[in-house]
Amino acid sequence: MSILIRGGTVVTGEQELRADVLCDGGTIKAVGPGLDAPAGTTVIDAGGMFVMPGGIDPHTHMELPFMGTVASDDFFTGTAAGLAGGTTTIIDFVIPGPNESLVAAYKTWRERAQKAAGDYSFHVAVTWWSDQVSDEMGVLTRDHGVNSFKHFMAYKNAIMVDDGVLLHSFARAQELGAIPTVHAENGEAVFHLQRQLLAQGITGPEGHPLSRPPEVEGEAATRAIAIANLLGAPVYIVHVSTEQATAAITRARAAGVRAYGEVLAQHLVIDESVYRNPDWATAAAHVMSPPFRPKHHQDALWAGLAAGQLQTTATDHCAFCAPQKAAGKDNFTMIPNGTAGIEDRMSVLWHHGVRTGKLTRSEFVRVTSTNTAQIFNIFPRKGAVAVGADADLVVWDPAGTRTISAKTHHQNVDFNVFEGMEVTGVARHTISGGKLVWTDGDLRAVRGAGKYVERPCFPSVSQAQAIRNERNRPTGVARMPATAVTP
Template structure:
């Protein structure tokens, strides 16, 4: 087995930082040592296969993006990143594990949906991967099948309060699914927007000739997110189910989550980089059809109303627990352009899986979050929330050798022709400058990115079975 020693760096965890060397033996971390230590009397630098010099740099657990959509069918097309291209891009950006979503639609079997996503991913991923299960058709058969998900290493499922006719679940269906959540410990993940009301508003806007991408954000008003978040919280409270609200973008939705948590309810939430940095006015409101690049749901919110600042604050106060990407990329040509003349037909999603670690590190630079909180939000909490901790999300003996060496004195310019490896014809982050750089990425003991070179290969990643969330009470 190959041995790797990372020397001279500062190991950063969710609880602190300290100078330390990290020894990886095969696929696992063998030891975290005082700088320059020997092991059994041997000089490690002379006895290992590979030495990574991390002097002046941070050594952190590999990033875990717990919300991605590779190859997701949507709006008459499919997400442009395959599991091969998307996980390779993730590796470039310091993410060593993703959790994607297997899809079951109305009239389909849950088991068949999970099997289909296994077939898409197997042998194609550059990094390790797991699955959540989308339940797009809640009926007696799917409710029964959900009880077997944990045996497959799937400990969470997603419901939609949006997209009537596609994934939408009504309150009665949500209630039944949450009862299974309560009984099994499966974590209910919720897309919280009032879909039927949004559809009415969207139709009225189109009828009035308001068809530009900007109006996607107007139709999906913050009230629609707050109302649905409140409703999901109440249904979870009634059933006793744990609840995790995905891609929170409105400050009023955060207030609903914070209130529930203050009452002792088992409720959690994530936000995404786009809701920290981008806005309704600047991106969705770009001239012409340009705003289509940033059409996603929940939508970008108004900077004038303070939503972005509220998201950062919620991350500091732990009213939101983690940051994922909701990576669901579409090219402008032949995909986003399906919505020319009607914003309702623009495929919803942007690409960020390559940039999450950098974008969140910039929050450290600007003083929004601490260095330790950066690691917690992007790696440790995702591992704990979704049943991977101990193997993932931490640098300690016995954990997988998923390690990133990050240079705080480096620089990253984000753009389509710069740091961009996603399968897209544009970048949603064009022109962003990051005061830091991913230098080396090690996945299960193998160096896959180093010095601006990609050293990994298709099929390096493995499916990881997940246990129950450590946050359940």
């Protein structure tokens, strides 16, 4: 099936140009003015609209077993909702339990994801440490296209890891050419504050942000960056929500540390007042970690995106319905942490970012797609509008409007944190794998159509040194036989 997108303005992370885009066989075949449509081609009129790379959400949790329940969006419903909002690829998380094999957990998640409607990849969490974990990190990078490993500094007595694990795992990731990613909250401090608040009789959702103040995120981000810098490793801080963590990343980058920051669309526009809603269910529906913050933190996040100190936007999409949230009715620490957002991220970013002048159109493309593709080494297959790239595209209507609501969204959850928000800027058409999967409100997602995306590692330290040595070898000196670097 061929698709010709005609008459639009192509927007990439680098430029804008008037051009048609021809897709065939799952890839982009041509980009240029006045392209001809082969016989049988579906033609999409993109006049007055922008043609951009499909969104990549680098942080989702589809059908995640967590806090005694399972997230309500599975890999089909979650990725299908993403297609409706212009997101064509996700990077989800494999989260082994303590002492569980990383490879076995990875295979479990791969099986769950077979139903995905859009393309997907995986970060793998390191939740414990041993020689087995070290070996399996090598297996995952070598055989399964995993190039990032997640570390939770929060959730004490569950999946939290200490500094010793961070040191071992960061060093191993550096050896392999993989990227350590971090949930930066001081779990010991959170646990202490939770116990303190419960002892004071604070049991409702308002206790959640009180137990996770901005300082616990700022401290953890600073510590994770310091460990990475000590080892010469890169580090990617997920869901940055505070000015403290933003400042830590900014300082690190100014000092030459390869530190990256991710922002959630939710944290950019929602503040902590939601936890004081007199309706318990509404307040509980907003419980996620890190929590929503006082409004002034939003200014730091927007500034970080605009300045390039924060590089990506995500959703941490982890949906739980009201009966699931009710597990914490008498104890806020038992409310399943998570909110939805995969369908709405791009519209929220466009409306509150591009339309207000906080982001340019090219910056929008970078923070919703291209930067993620580059950081996690799938560019230019993803995140580009170029010949040979995957035909994952969104035809964006900058004048289109919609009102976000749980009554009309495609996410499998009974609440939307953006409920009632009117946004201008919508996905008019979405192409995934060369197929038209969303067009003028018609969702054509196909169960199992999504493909697993392998993400090769970057050259390791030893590989990079070998390359430098080879480049610097004097002319006429015999080359040594190439030696494979074993992960």
